[in-house]
Amino acid sequence: MSEITQLTLEAEELDAADELSKLRERFVLDDAVYLDGNSLGALPASVPDRVDDVVRRQWGSLRIRSWDESGWWTAPERIGDRIAPLVGAAAGQIVVGDSTSVNVFKAVVAAVRMSEDEHGEGRGGRDEILVDATTFPTDGYIAESAARMTGRTLRPVTPAEVPDALSSRTAAVLLNHVDYRTGRLHDLPGLTAAIHEAGAYAVWDLCHSAGALPVGLDEHGVDLAVGCTYKYLNGGPGSPAYLYVRRDLQPRFDSPLPGWNSHVEPFGMDPAYEPVAGARRGRVGTPDILSMLALEAALEVWEGVSIESVRAKSLALTDFFLKCVTSYVPEGRVESLTPTPHPERGSQVALRCSPTLGFARAGGAPNAAEVMKHLITEGVIGDFRHPDVLRFGFTPLYIGFADVERAARVLAQTLESFD
Ligand SMILES: Cc1ncc(COP(=O)(O)O)c(C=O)c1O
Ligand SMILES: Nc1c(O)cccc1C(=O)C[C@H](N)C(=O)O
Numbered sequence: 471m472s473e474i475t476q477l478t479l480e481a482e483e484l485d486a487a488d489e490l491s492k493l494r495e496r497f498v499l500d501d502a503v504y505l506d507g508n509s510l511g512a513l514p515a516s517v518p519d520r521v522d523d524v525v526r527r528q529w530g531s532l533r534i535r536s537w538d539e540s541g542w543w544t545a546p547e548r549i550g551d552r553i554a555p556l557v558g559a560a561a562g563q564i565v566v567g568d569s570t571s572v573n574v575f576k577a578v579v580a581a582v583r584m585s586e587d588e589h590g591e592g593r594g595g596r597d598e599i600l601v602d603a604t605t606f607p608t609d610g611y612i613a614e615s616a617a618r619m620t621g622r623t624l625r626p627v628t629p630a631e632v633p634d635a636l637s638s639r640t641a642a643v644l645l646n647h648v649d650y651r652t653g654r655l656h657d658l659p660g661l662t663a664a665i666h667e668a669g670a671y672a673v674w675d676l677c678h679s680a681g682a683l684p685v686g687l688d689e690h691g692v693d694l695a696v697g698c699t700y701k702y703l704n705g706g707p708g709s710p711a712y713l714y715v716r717r718d719l720q721p722r723f724d725s726p727l728p729g730w731n732s733h734v735e736p737f738g739m740d741p742a743y744e745p746v747a748g749a750r751r752g753r754v755g756t757p758d759i760l761s762m763l764a765l766e767a768a769l770e771v772w773e774g775v776s777i778e779s780v781r782a783k784s785l786a787l788t789d790f791f792l793k794c795v796t797s798y799v800p801e802g803r804v805e806s807l808t809p810t811p812h813p814e815r816g817s818q819v820a821l822r823c824s825p826t827l828g829f830a831r832a833g834g835a836p837n838a839a840e841v842m843k844h845l846i847t848e849g850v851i852g853d854f855r856h857p858d859v860l861r862f863g864f865t866p867l868y869i870g871f872a873d874v875e876r877a878a879r880v881l882a883q884t885l886e887s888f889d
Pocket of ligand 2: 508510606677
């Protein structure tokens, strides 16, 4: 039996045994293999009609009444509570709104302020913020500005270096749960514990883990967390992000963006700011209702689905992809940047594909961007990340094992075509 026949049969068996395979029907998909859900999740089938209703009935007919009658005003907390179980948080700690970048800003500044109010004027010498040196750039930019504004020094370190870098000077640490380039899953429980041991505050960016694997925010005592909703939560382009503030820290959450939506009495129009209690303290201005309610509809795909079952399938998908790639792609053409051990792997596989990797065609070997362009024309949609990374994201809600086999086979054919 050829390798292709063997792996095709194995894919069929895995799909037949997959309890989540039916969930694909909850999405609008075509014949392409969509492995870019870690950048923009696919469209859940319930979203178009909901958006139509929000626009035509709620906005078009009810107009201003919808703030109350259609639940617009309370949407940020209501939808936060819907995300909560997916990231291991009890209700009342997540508020949806703004972009991840904006929420990183709120969280980092708030963490530094919490450290400050513990130590008073002298700050207890806590003059440093640590930031993941491998972070998606926006977090680094924002942390730099937050550090400048709060009079701290920003120190970029890799997550592995964090335990040694922590000291009595550390006020707060901003880390990514899963690395956007390599797909490496960082040790959130261990690092959070080390940060607390050092007396500092932990802020986690969950963009690449929420909806793909259990996060356990409450269980691991995370202080603050942020994440986007357009990747594994399938909220749509530009869907609002979220902010988690652990319940016992909420009274001390001093927002650097204290807009009127987080005032204790927003319609009191009081010139003096007084923050509301609870997660609502993370709100700023008027919520982006159209995107927010599209997200709410998108979250319905999680009805009856456990994040643990999604994690199990995600690992099986990435294992199978690595197996197919190893089998189909001649050795040395690509190398996986994604760790093999399950506890270190998110829900994507990143393959380094550089012209220096064993191509026969001297001088004319493809770069990763060319390879990805070709893959996309062949119906396998992943993405390219500078300088030489092919990224494949696996959303267990709608990706099956036959998709995985096809993606690896088309990748092998594509690489061969460049020879
Ligand atoms: C880890 C991470 N943080 C932040 C962002 C940016 O988020 P936003 O564009 O919502 O500000 C992204 C992706 O866009 C990301 O992958
Ligand atoms: N947010 C994005 C966008 O507005 C356009 C294109 C891509 C994105 C992304 O989400 C990129 C993604 N965070 C990444 O991991 O590379």
